[in-house]
Amino acid sequence: MPEQPYLASSEIGVLWMTYQQKTMLLQMLEYFIEKADDQEAREIMTSLYGEIRTYPDKIRELFEFEGVSVPVGFTPQDVDKHVPKLYDNGFDIIFIRMIKEISMGMHTLNITMAYRKDIIMLFRELTALTQKYYDKCTQYLLEKGLMTRSPYVTTQKGIEFVDNKSYLGGFNPISGKRPLNTVELAHIYHAIESNITGMQMIFGYAQVAKTREVREYFEKGGEIAKNIIAELTEILLENDLQVPGTPGGNLTTSKESPFSDKIMMYCVSLFCSFSLGGNSLGTSFSLRNDLPAKFSVFMKDIFQFAHEGAKIMIRHGWMEEPPQTELKK
Known part of the structure; x- marks a missing residue:
């Protein structure tokens, strides 16, 4: 018997998807780091790059050990760091924040489809890393005035329960739509x-x-x-x-x-x-x-x-x- 079970089909699938996403992000990060004008933004992206660069290698080693074909993913041929900037005014961190938001959902879902302790731990690590950099990006954008918060509203006082079907219909007989x-x-x-x-x-x-x-x-x-x-x-x-x-x-x-x-x-x-x-x-x-x-x-x-x-x-x-x-x- 092996020391631990072979990779289950779902584990192969979620690792494969993670490899695609991480190799894409690494290549794009290289371009954004090269073109960054703001030192703080460059430091955030460089730190992120250093922390995620080992994960495609970990997945590659897992696949090779299990006899699963290693995906191509994305390579340096997919990015040209020497062309002029395509985006400006903080788009690099805005983009990375969105990728981290996507990653948070993916990694959480992937944990539910993993069974081996090492695979679960891998996605726990990625979840923590993703949350860390999502927060860094959010705080950076707010501090730089490059992102606005959702609207502030005045809420009704007290607790109420829905007692009229018109609430579901979205219609208020006095003012129209609820x-x-x-x-x-x-x-x-x-x-x-x-x-x-x-x-x-x-x-x-x-x-x-x-x-x-x-x-x-x-x-x-x-x-x-x-x-x-x-x-x-x-x-x-x-x-x-x-x-x-x-x-x-x-x-x-x-x-x-x-x-x-x-x-x-x-x-x-x-x-x-x-x-x-x-x-x-x-x-x-x-x-x-x-x-x-x-x-x-x-x-x-x-x-x-x-x-x-x-x-x-x-x-x-x-x-x-x-x-x-x-x-x-």
Whole structure:
């Protein structure tokens, strides 16, 4: 008997996905570190790079020991550190913060699909590391004035229980639509914030993509993000809530791509998966009937966009297959 069980299928799957994400992040970090103007931002990214660089090696060793094919992931060929800056005004930390937000959800879910103590420990380490740098990025952006908080509101005094079905319908017989509660507001604002970052990122990708098909795909994605931002902003304005702008993350005029079309397509796919999960939560925790309906339309548009992207990646040979099970004859 081996000292510990062989890797289970789910463990192979989540390690494979982690390898893809971490090799993508490491390559992009090298570019952002090279182009960083702010010393504090450079130190945050350099420290993060040093702490995560060993994890692809750990996964590679696990796969080699278990006889699992090591994925290609992303390599230095996917990034050109010598081209001009594509983004400015704190976008590097805004982007890293979003990646850390995605990672927090992924690592927590991965722990639930792991059984071996060493694999569980690996994802616990990554979870702690991710939370640490998410906090560093958040505090940096707030201190630099590059990120705004969600709206401050006045809440009703006392505790009440829902006693009328019109609450679920979102309709108040006197004033029309029921005001947003703070749970609904939290998910709406988070969706706006995430889509602003996604829009900034993808319009940058559209500006420098080498393949026409990919460029047009990114432009379409940017318009989807703009539409989501506009519709959710309208809901806040209907509730007399101010919609804070995002002061950070400018796109420069550079037309030279620092990233391969392959790594940009993967990054957009990752953001789409995150957006689908976030909108799903927004649907689940919204009690006003008009909100789940709106989030469902967003999810449909994002799913179709992600599916279109998968077809493009397949056509260009950019979509790496996860480890496959062998068919028994």
